[in-house]
Amino acid sequence: MPESRYAVEVLHLRGSGTTAEWTVASGYCVGGRYVLTAGHAVGPGSVSVRFWGGVILPAEVVAEGGGAADLALVRLLAPVSPEPPRVRVARVDTSRAALLYCQGVGYPWWKEGDRPADGPRPRGRAQLFGEVPTAEGPVGGQLTFHMRAAPGERRDGLGRSAWDSASGTVVFAGDGGGGEFAVGVVIEHRSRDGSSAVTLEPLTVVDRMDPVNRARFRGVLWPRGGGDAPGHAGTGDLPVLVGTAYPHPGPPRHPERMSVRRILAAVVAGVVLVTGALWWSVRQDSVIDGLTPGEAVKVTLAGSTEPGEEGRWWVLKDPMPRPGPDTRIPRLAEAYGGAPLMGQDIRLTLEGNRRSTVVITDIGARIYGREAPYGGTAYQEASAGSITALSIGLDLEEGSPRARTLDAGNGNGPTLGKHHFDGSGLTLVRKEVASVTVSAYAKRSLVRFALVVSYAVDGRMESVEIKDEDGRPFVVSGVPARLAGAYSRAPGARDWTASTTAGSDFLEYAVETRP
Secondary structure, three states, rough: OHHHEEEEEEEEEEEEEHHHHEEEEEEEEEEOOOOEHHHOOOOOOEEEEEEOOEEEEEEEEEEEEOOOOOOOEEOOOOOOOOOOOOOOEEEOEEEOOOOEEEOOOOOHHHHEEEOOOOOOOOOOOEEEEEEOOOOOOOOOOEEEEEEOOOOOOOOOOOOOOOOOOOOOOEEEEEEOOEEEEEEEEEEEOOOOHHOOOOEEHHHHHHHHHHHHHHHHHHHHOOOOOOOOOOOOOHHHHEEOOEEOOOOOOOOOOOOOOOOOHHHHHHHHHHHHHHHHHHHHHHHHHHHHHOOOOOOEEEEEEEEOOOOOOOOOOOEOOOOOOOOOOOHHHHHHHHHOOOOOOEEEEEEEEEEOOOOOEEEEEEEEEEEEEEEOOOOEEEEOOOOOOOOOOOEEEEEOOOOOOOOOEEEEOOOOOOOOEEEEOOOOOOOEEEEEEEEEEEEEEEEOOOOEEEEEEEEEOOOOEEEEOOOOOOOEEEEEOOOOEEOOOEEEEEEOOOOOOOOOOOOHHHHHHHHHHHO
């Protein structure tokens, strides 16, 4: 299998260096300081390579196919440790219809993350796996790679493919005997082929290049021929991969009388086949689980407490004068900042992403920082109805907050009970969805935090971290010794009513006015 640590992002900066002129593609370290990628991923300007984890190394283009082949070789200007091993290259036999299992690791658009200060947004890795039908491909001799998973439709209004920046992904295949070979590079997603198919430029197109670039590619990709031979005239000496062909039908069988012995033999063979099929099914589920891209649990942030949400207090950083009848909390929050006061509701959707069962063992919080609570003006739009008691709560004042049961209380506000997941877990199978709302509380300080969903799958303990819609930690402000001001407005009322501003008195007031 390709080593994921050598799958990289190829960053190309055109022109003046503004963020809008960055383009991102994928690539793979094919040996020493060399990275193989798509030819259209590089060009005039500067090139750098970003490794998983954020390390960026400067690079230069040393060979490209031009109009003959959509391939490029990039050389790193600094060493990589440990030095990547040299990949082996093979030729795909397209003379017969067969299926060749392939996979690669790339950085498509749909894995895009947060924007850094000095470059394009980094992308997460995606594992591409599926088959290449050896007799299929567009005009020009390329191959078509049909993958077993596909992203959703891209919805950024630009009409581009969700596979953008997967170009340059080097795709590998096995020979059935333990050998692994690079066979092509992703160069295009043609929408007419479907959302799960991309086009590969086979590495054998190196023979079409001009003599200088052809020699440079050969010197890196197969300097000693297809095996240990000293050299060769072209790609004809490379190993040939044929995939798994369809079996030929045998001669027709004539019906004959079945003896008791043959019946017993057939029954025994059937039992063996059924047992083997069950074993193989379990094994295949495990293999498919291992190749399924993404976390074993897909966590989607469905929403969190917003400024002006009914029944919730919002506190600004700074004092504000008494609000007028037309004052709206969202506008104040947008202009002056602030945070939810005392608590925040965070709504999550959890979806199983493995055939084997995934068990949610806990939902906790990772604390990013604590500071003095905001002491500006607080606001609340009272709720016209009741708020359903939440099932899970977090006490952010704890050193390592863990999910607790959340009771409605007896008029003194919600009460946090025992740890929610102790002795029981939430189980999910593939495509099974569960909705969870977490209410996180703080009274004494302002806390910045992320949620952490912990789970067990196939005997391993794993976790996934969730931040807000902008990729930043959530925040909840406790109550200071004194607020600069506090105002609430009843449903349908026009004017704001002032409330106590002393911290201890305000806490009691907030509980009493809880809807």
